[in-house]
Amino acid sequence: MNVIQLIGVEDKFQRACERVVQLFDDESKVLFESGSDFLGDLSISFKTSQSDHAIYTEAVFKENDKVLGKKTVKLERNGHPLKKVEKQTILYTLLSLLEEYTQMEQPWGVLTGVRPTKLYHSMRKEGKSKKEIHKELNELYLLRPEKIDLLGKIVDRQLAVVPDLDEVRKEVSIYIGIPFCPTMCAYCTFPAYAINGKNGSVAEFLTGLHYEMEQTGNWLKENNVKVTTIYFGGGTPTSITASEMDALYQKMYDVFPNVDQVRELTVEAGRPDTITQDKIDVLNKWKVDRISVNPQSFTNETLKAIGRHHTVEETIDKYHLAYKNGLTNINMDLIIGLPGEGMEEFAHTLAVTKELRPTSLTVHTLSYKRASQMTKYKEKYKVATRNEIHDMMTLAGDWMNKEGYVPYYLYRQKNILGNLENVGYAIPDQESIYNIMIMEEVQTIIGLGCGAASKWIDPMTGKIDRFANPKEPQAYINSYQTYTEKKIGALEKLFGNINENKNSLPSL
Numbered sequence: 162m163n164v165i166q167l168i169g170v171e172d173k174f175q176r177a178c179e180r181v182v183q184l185f186d187d188e189s190k191v192l193f194e195s196g197s198d199f200l201g202d203l204s205i206s207f208k209t210s211q212s213d214h215a216i217y218t219e220a221v222f223k224e225n226d227k228v229l230g231k232k233t234v235k236l237e238r239n240g241h242p243l244k245k246v247e248k249q250t251i252l253y254t255l256l257s258l259l260e261e262y263t264q265m266e267q268p269w270g271v272l273t274g275v276r277p278t279k280l281y282h283s284m285r286k287e288g289k290s291k292k293e294i295h296k297e298l299n300e301l302y303l304l305r306p307e308k309i310d311l312l313g314k315i316v317d318r319q320l321a322v323v324p325d326l327d328e329v330r331k332e333v334s335i336y337i338g339i340p341f342c343p344t345m346c347a348y349c350t351f352p353a354y355a356i357n358g359k360n361g362s363v364a365e366f367l368t369g370l371h372y373e374m375e376q377t378g379n380w381l382k383e384n385n386v387k388v389t390t391i392y393f394g395g396g397t398p399t400s401i402t403a404s405e406m407d408a409l410y411q412k413m414y415d416v417f418p419n420v421d422q423v424r425e426l427t428v429e430a431g432r433p434d435t436i437t438q439d440k441i442d443v444l445n446k447w448k449v450d451r452i453s454v455n456p457q458s459f460t461n462e463t464l465k466a467i468g469r470h471h472t473v474e475e476t477i478d479k480y481h482l483a484y485k486n487g488l489t490n491i492n493m494d495l496i497i498g499l500p501g502e503g504m505e506e507f508a509h510t511l512a513v514t515k516e517l518r519p520t521s522l523t524v525h526t527l528s529y530k531r532a533s534q535m536t537k538y539k540e541k542y543k544v545a546t547r548n549e550i551h552d553m554m555t556l557a558g559d560w561m562n563k564e565g566y567v568p569y570y571l572y573r574q575k576n577i578l579g580n581l582e583n584v585g586y587a588i589p590d591q592e593s594i595y596n597i598m599i600m601e602e603v604q605t606i607i608g609l610g611c612g613a614a615s616k617w618i619d620p621m622t623g624k625i626d627r628f629a630n631p632k633e634p635q636a637y638i639n640s641y642q643t644y645t646e647k648k649i650g651a652l653e654k655l656f657g658n659i660n661e662n663k664n665s666l667p668s669l
């Protein structure tokens with residue numbers, strides 16, 4: 162399906178149609194004009210009509226002059242805006258025809274966004290019952306029942322963990338990006354630089370970071386804005402030395418308001434090769450609640466193939482070291498679809514995970530991010546088929562259920578294998594609050610450090626804006642003062658008059 166022509170689609174629905182086509186083949190080209198320069202063989206023409214209560218879309222799918230399929234979809238308006246229903250009938254028809262043609266099922270229906278839980282939350286906030294939400298997601302978006310159930314479970318869990326989820330936008334969370342790693346992994350597109358590399362010195366970077374923390378902390382204190390969670394990510398935040406970590410956390414306690422009352426403090430210790438006894442002592446000294454130790458896979462050949470530079474044994478040893486020293490809330494990331502891995506390897510990873518019993522597990526489906534080595538050399542890395550990926554995801558879900566892990570956040574990515582999702586699971590009450598904050602976009606996240614993206618959520622209107630710090634350490638070192646100033650300016654605008662309105666936020 163290299164090129165397909167869609168005829169009779171209004172301009173404002175074209176981008177959505179394109180996204181639906183690309184669910185089946187992300188390299189497909191979609192043409193909308195009906196001119197004679199069309200270079201492909203496939204076309205679908207749409208015709209939409211309406212009655213008082215419903216919208217109808219008729220579509221004919223052709224290969225040259227041969228009719229491959231016909232479909233008519235009728236959707237009841239049920240109080241929805243006309244244009245919304247019209248758009249959904251077109252997407253619905255398009256998806257159904259392409260599912261039949263390609264024999265590929267799309268479990269997320271016509272939903273192509275990153276955060277399907279947000280849609281569920283918005284319907285919940287409109288006062289719709291679970292049954293109504295289920296019906297709407299199924300009828301308007303063609304979501305399969307198992308995905309709707311998954312969303313429902315996640316939303317319930319989020320509300321249990323953060324009962325004030327709809328109000329938490331009067332506070333902020335803080336993300337601190339440490340852009341260094343011992344070495345680079347092949348699939349990485351995070352802002353990560355080899356710690357001994359040439360891109361800026363660690364000491365200069367930390368000077369900038371301390372400055373940013375101080376200025377931001379002062380502003381939060383002066384303006385009486387509370388901090389919900391603090392999260393150190395990267396790169397690998399434990400790739401700096403124990404004494405650098407110690408000074409950084411000391412600074413955090415000195416400058417941020419009431420760190421003792423922050424709901425959660427997380428430090429990613431993703432790479433097991435960075436975890437040492439002295440760093441664990443520092444994490445404990447500053448009462449870090451939660452760390453992550455990331456195996457990705459428990460097969461040594463895979464770790465080698467993805468350039469991970471640590472062994473399975475090292476992950477297990479470091480996990481035990483952290484656990485026995487009192488860091489018992491540990492997240493592990495697993496990845497489905499790593500090169501050379503099928504059901505057997507993934508089942509093995511789950512079996513080892515079972516022995517360790519981390520408090521939370523994030524199951525990622527590998528995505529081919531444009532800038533990673535793995536995408537550049539796609540032929541070199543053999544990955545599982547779409548069906549295998551689907552089976553592994555099902556296995557993961559069943560396994561989690563059996564082992565007492567409950568899903569609590571979910572997001573989707575472009576180019577994700579099998580068009581599936583990444584799901585965070587946890588033993589109940591061990592969920593990461595920060596992950597819920599960032600995924601549901603319910604409050605401002607202030608990003609400090611390299612590559613840290615700030616997300617501004619206006620507490621009065623819910624409007625979202627983004628602001629990113631430089632990715633490269635040297636660029637950050639050269640400009641952190643300017644970036645800090647801009648962020649303080651943005652905070653002033655967002656929270657300038659919130660103090661008067663804190664107790665009467667509009668419902669969004």
Ligand code: SF4
Pocket residue numbers: 341342344345346348349350351352353395396397431432
């Ligand atoms: S440990 Fe994570 S951040 Fe560092 S290079 Fe590997 S994937 Fe990238």
